[in-house]
Amino acid sequence: MSVYWKTLAVSLVCLVLLKGCDKAPKYKTPTVATPPAFKELTPADFKETEGWKFARPNDDVIRGNWWEIFNDPQLNALEQQVNISNQNIAAADANFRLSRALVKESRSQYFPTVTTSPSIVLQRQSSASRQSTILARGVTTTYQLPFDATWEPDLWGRIRNTVSASVSEAQATAADLENVRLSVEAELAFDYYQIRALDAQKALLDSTVAAFQQALDLTRVRFQTGIASEEDVSQAETQLKTTQAQAIDLGIQRAQLEHAIALLTGQPASVFSLSIEPLKAQPPAVPFGLPSQLLERRPDVAAAERRTAEANAQIGVAKAAFYPSLTLNGSVGFEASSIAKWFTWPARFFSLGPTLSQTLFDKGRRRAITEQALAQYDSNVATYRQTVLTAFQEVEDNLAALRILSRELEQQDAAVTSAQRTLTLANERYSSGIDSYLNVITAQTTLLANQRTAVNLRMQQMTASVELIKALGGSWNASQLPTPKQLTSK
DSSP states (O other): OOHHHHHHHHHHHHHHHHTTOOOSOOOOOOOOOOOSSOSSSOGGGGGGTTTTTOOOTTOOSOOSOGGGGGOOHHHHHHHHHHHHHOHHHHHHHHHHHHHHHHHHHHHGGGSOEEEEOOEEEEEEOOGGGOOSGGGGGOEEEEEEEEEEEEEOOOSSSHHHHHHHHHHHHHHHHHHHHHHHHHHHHHHHHHHHHHHHHHHHHHHHHHHHHHHHHHHHHHHHHHHHTTSSOHHHHHHHHHHHHHHHHHHHHHHHHHHHHHHHHHHHTTOOGGGOOOOOOOOOOOOOOOOOOOHHHHHHHOHHHHHHHHHHHHHHHHHHHHHHTTSOEEEEEEEEEEEESSGGGTTSGGGEEEEEEEEEEOOOOOTTHHHHHHHHHHHHHHHHHHHHHHHHHHHHHHHHHHHHHHHHHHHHHHHHHHHHHHHHHHHHHHHHHHHTTSSOHHHHHHHHHHHHHHHHHHHHHHHHHHHHHHHHHHHTTTTOOGGGSOOHHHHHOO
């Protein structure tokens, strides 16, 4: 057997004997305590909350575009624009494509690296160094066309774990992209319903200003006829001007929210406007499912879990550095001193041989890197568990908000009805000369305050519904994460 075949045989035997040695710990998703049900809104509470958040048992997840559950065409159009033009989403998408390219780069280490470096070299030796009459010409030309190949078999799982870590990071950035998308979509809906609440308040204040103007006109007539005092006129004017100022003040908040929506939809604030339309409070039935489903529905939870898997793979990469690495090197090509003989059979050359390398002393460097990898894994496990706990908290917060707001609105609507009745009585008693105009002013102020509170509560109900959908992960699911095959496809 020739030396070539002996070398190749030894290399293949080493590869077969050592292939499959993986130094990474076997990965398991970190455990986290999962409650059997959400406590803030149970089936027993449905009868007390108007049933608007109750969903059929066979419809326990949000499907499709989650914002369509609100049945608002203008919101639908804005949300579609967000997914096209928002720059935060575009940046997150670029980060995902970057991570996907890194997966392909990592996978390239499985294969040999082949290079070529053709050259034509003219060389003249000095006369003083010539030792043979053969070199008497002084100038020689060498034609070379070498092909070099280098391959490192993955004996200890270094490459395999590098690829695994890259895949996990790419999946995490895919989840990051969906988390950014969900956050932007929810922020848009949140701002949208705040604007609609401001429009409702503006309509309320405008109608109140019209009523106060009529009251002022009536009071002036009564003053001219000697029935009312000048103080009554002054109080009516103060009440009117104060309410007009409140109506104007809403413009600041509305303009700022409109500018925020322009930013979210990727448009300059100077060219974007949203037509006035009062809030139509129709909170949808949000299917919130079980706590165990939350781990599959939240993109931030999925990203944290994938980064934990990535850290686990990096432990294997760090531990592989303690073992020797085998590199197979080969070179073939043609070399001649004449261009006519460059590609002839006698001009061929080749070399082949394995190289085994082992670090003998590094003053604890590899051990320190391994300790870093272990510490990073523990940190990612803690981050994952904290993310899960935060997810449970956010869902419970918004379930509690919706449950309590439903009952609070019932009481607030009753308060508005009572305040309206009080104002009617105050006007009747003032017209009869029984009470002073101060009682009317007090009743007007109380009614307006209660009406504005009711509008705010309905706005909170809508935004809490949006926040609940966001806390549930929207319509996303971990099954939508790209697979390793999808990450390396064109």
